Amino acid sequence: MTIINGSGDFRAALGSFATGVTIVTTRAADGKDVGMTANSFNSVSLDPPMVLWSIGKNALSQPAFATADHFAVHILASDQEELSNRFARRGEDKFAGLDLERGPGDIPLLGGCAARFKCRTAYRYEGGDHDIIVGEVLEFDHFEKKPLLFHRGKYSALAGVSGAEFADSSLGFLLARAQFAVFKDVRSELERLDISLDQYFALAALGAKSMSAQDIHRHGSFYDRSFGPADVEKLEERGLVEGETERLDADLKLTAAGRQTMVRLLAIGKDAEATLLAQFEPWEGQWLKSAMDRLASGMPEVPVD
Numbered sequence: 001m002t003i004i005n006g007s008g009d010f011r012a013a014l015g016s017f018a019t020g021v022t023i024v025t026t027r028a029a030d031g032k033d034v035g036m037t038a039n040s041f042n043s044v045s046l047d048p049p050m051v052l053w054s055i056g057k058n059a060l061s062q063p064a065f066a067t068a069d070h071f072a073v074h075i076l077a078s079d080q081e082e083l084s085n086r087f088a089r090r091g092e093d094k095f096a097g098l099d100l101e102r103g104p105g106d107i108p109l110l111g112g113c114a115a116r117f118k119c120r121t122a123y124r125y126e127g128g129d130h131d132i133i134v135g136e137v138l139e140f141d142h143f144e145k146k147p148l149l150f151h152r153g154k155y156s157a158l159a160g161v162s163g164a165e166f167a168d169s170s171l172g173f174l175l176a177r178a179q180f181a182v183f184k185d186v187r188s189e190l191e192r193l194d195i196s197l198d199q200y201f202a203l204a205a206l207g208a209k210s211m212s213a214q215d216i217h218r219h220g221s222f223y224d225r226s227f228g229p230a231d232v233e234k235l236e237e238r239g240l241v242e243g244e245t246e247r248l249d250a251d252l253k254l255t256a257a258g259r260q261t262m263v264r265l266l267a268i269g270k271d272a273e274a275t276l277l278a279q280f281e282p283w284e285g286q287w288l289k290s291a292m293d294r295l296a297s298g299m300p301e302v303p304v305d
């Protein structure tokens with residue numbers, strides 16, 4: 001057992017407790033933004049929602065927090081170590097050059113963090129050389145970011161990437177989900193019309209130019225589609241394509257009904273696209289398309305005879 005003989009050992013023992021890192025901000029009575037790095041943050045109550053943290057009585061920020069009606073706690077993300085260091089330096093102009101939002105009582109809010117709690121000061125308690133501040137959470141945000149950790153006086157980040165996190169952030173998975181969202185309405189219409197994806201691919205190809213079933217099959221195989229004689233037969237039966245359908249090397253083309261069906265499907269696709277892109281700024285939509293185009297440029301070209 002260690003008898004407490006000085007703050008060094010006690011501090012080291014406390015350092016065994018791994019924590020996250022927060023920056024707590026407020027606005028002083030003179031209108032100055034004030035903030036400091038703190039890992040004494042903890043949850044207190046779910047109903048009403050309450051959190052606490054403690055501030056050293058010697059901190060230059062102490063007088064501001066001792067009278068502030070509101071404060072914000074920012075749980076830092078793993079890439080915010082530099083910001084943590086900036087707010088751990090005594091008295092500097094810690095907010096210089098930062099993009100700020102404002103919360104209740106005009107408190108400064110920082111961006112890029114893992115979570116953020118906007119609080120009303122509920123209680124203050126004496127706690128030895130610290131004051132314990134309890135806040136009622138008025139609003140909070142949280143973001144899909146890994147937290148910055150602090151343990152034995154050093155920063156660290158969560159080790160490894162879980163399967164779920166990888167799935168959430170892997171480009172292939174995101175693209176597949178995005179494709180599902182973009183194509184959802186067209187897919188429902190295809191189901192209603194009883195047209196398979198392979199047949200839709202063929203109709204789209206024939207919408208661009210006449211080609212044989214063989215050619216459609218060859219093009220389709222580049223996109224994991226497998227268009228075959230049974231599909232030709234079905235499309236002909238439905239009156240959507242015409243030509244010498246029993247010959248796989250003879251050109252097929254869309255009938256008037258086939259063209260009408262394609263026009264309707266394309267319009268549904270365009271509407272779905274416009275609805276999804278409405279959530280973006282116009283430049284973001286254009287950027288997204290150009291980024292997709294650049295990614296797709298890695299696809300091998302379909303060989304031309």
Ligand SMILES: Cc1cc2nc3c(=O)[nH]c(=O)nc-3n(C[C@H](O)[C@H](O)[C@H](O)COP(=O)(O)O)c2cc1C
Pocket residue numbers: 021035036037038039040041053054055056058059060061062084087088089090091092150
């Ligand atoms: C990871 C980390 C956690 C900290 N936690 C606290 C804390 O909970 N309470 C506190 O008073 N100081 C804490 N500090 C120290 C303050 O951030 C530091 O004293 C800062 O200089 C105070 O700024 P001020 O004097 O301008 O108010 C922590 C520092 C670091 C690096």
